[in-house]
Amino acid sequence: xxxxxxxxxxxxxxxxxxxxxxxxxxxxxxxxxxxxxxxxxxxxxxxxxxxxxxxxxxxxxxxxxxxxxxxxxxxxxxxxxxxxxxxxxxxxxxxxxxxxxxxxxxxxxxxxxxxxxxxxxxxxxxxxxxxxxxxxxxxxxxxxxxxxxxxxxxxxxxxxxxxxxxxxxxxxxxxxxxxxxxxxxxxxxxxxxxxxxxxxxxxxxxxxxxxxxxxxxxxxxxxxxxxxxxxxxxxxxxxxxxxxxxxxxxxxxxxxxxxxxxxxxxxxxxxxxxxxxxxxxxxxxxxxxxxxxxxxxxxxxxxxxxxxxxxxxxxxxxxxxxxxxxxxxxxxxxxxxxxxxxxxxxxxxxxxxx
Numbered sequence: 406x407x408x409x410x411x412x413x414x415x416x417x418x419x420x421x422x423x424x425x426x427x428x429x430x431x432x433x434x435x436x437x438x439x440x441x442x443x444x445x446x447x448x449x450x451x452x453x454x455x456x457x458x459x460x461x462x463x464x465x466x467x468x469x470x471x472x473x474x475x476x477x478x479x480x481x482x483x484x485x486x487x488x489x490x491x492x493x494x495x496x497x498x499x500x501x502x503x504x505x506x507x508x509x510x511x512x513x514x515x516x517x518x519x520x521x522x523x524x525x526x527x528x529x530x531x532x533x534x535x536x537x538x539x540x541x542x543x544x545x546x547x548x549x550x551x552x553x554x555x556x557x558x559x560x561x562x563x564x565x566x567x568x569x570x571x572x573x574x575x576x577x578x579x580x581x582x583x584x585x586x587x588x589x590x591x592x593x594x595x596x597x598x599x600x601x602x603x604x605x606x607x608x609x610x611x612x613x614x615x616x617x618x619x620x621x622x623x624x625x626x627x628x629x630x631x632x633x634x635x636x637x638x639x640x641x642x643x644x645x646x647x648x649x650x651x652x653x654x655x656x657x658x659x660x661x662x663x664x665x666x667x668x669x670x671x672x673x674x675x676x677x678x679x680x681x682x683x684x685x686x687x688x689x690x691x692x693x694x695x696x697x698x699x700x701x702x703x704x705x706x707x708x709x710x711x712x713x714x715x716x717x718x719x720x721x722x723x724x725x726x727x728x729x730x731x732x733x734x735x736x737x738x739x740x741x742x743x744x745x746x747x748x749x750x751x752x753x754x755x756x757x758x759x
Contacts, residue, residue: 452587479588488520494506529675573594578600670704
């Protein structure tokens with residue numbers, strides 16, 4: 406059972422929120438972001454793209470269907486800390502394996518509950534994403550300075566796999582470049598009879614081409630796509646794209662593929678995180694509801710998809726290769742855009758018979 410021990414969040418602008426500790430007790434600093442999903446908290450917690458971030462859930466009750474390991478997107482927790490209005494102490498679900506509070510304790514993740522999450526969300530929306538620090542004692546100016554000085558570094562390297570692994574067999578061979586890949590991406594490929602090879606983020610073009618892939622999948626991942634340490638990844642993507650092998654990029658993969666083709670990126674004011682983000686297909690005019698988790702966007706005036714709320718780029722098409730900013734594997738989230746994996750398979754087939 407969670408405690409009623411006081412805990413505090415101080416933002417880099419000096420604002421303080423007082424609540425209670427749950428999960429692991431302790432102090433932590435990170436970038437505070439919010440997610441608008443009403444469900445999918447397990448997928449959120451285990452999404453490597455949240456590396457370096459303190460995640461705030463806007464939906465007030467979290468944990469109501471318990472902890473279900475089958476729904477995890479990776480073996481590890483991606484978030485640095487977790488903020489909710491009210492954590493559920495008595496989940497109701499036949500698949501539940503435990504309670505959120507105990508799960509966070511077991512995984513060593515600091516939690517904060519009982520603050521005005523709506524007010525905090527409005528502050529981030531109005532002023533933009535900012536850093537924060539959770540403490541067990543009333544925060545001081547030193548805590549604020551720690552928050553102000555924080556930045557996410559070596560994000561992709563910290564969450565990518567460390568070795569090459571063939572994770573399935575099938576009739577189409579896919580090289581999955583792991584920048585912090587959610588498990589749902591590989592699952593969608595395997596469901597389409599793909600032999601999936603998982604490659605670390607820093608794999609060379611030569612190593613990728615040695616397996617003679619039919620297609621290349623660029624995964625999601627955390628951090629700033631334009632961070633200096635990502636330049637080598639962009640060079641590798643540029644090199645493999647010259648082969649003509651179809652490439653499909655998702656989220657960070659979308660951004661890195663865009664950079665390999667000369668586009669630039671920018672940091673969004675508060676990002677898009679949640680399972681209810683509207684995206685418009687500019688070729689048909691149809692709007693889809695999508696799952697998203699990103700704080701950066703590609704600057705482009707020839708997008709294939711755009712975000713309905715702010716007009717930012719949500720997709721680019723290069724012919725053989727294409728990419729989207731949102732998550733068509735939809736874990737958690739709506740299944741509206743799962744057809745994009747079929748589009749990828751169709752491009753593989755066209756390449757095969759050309």
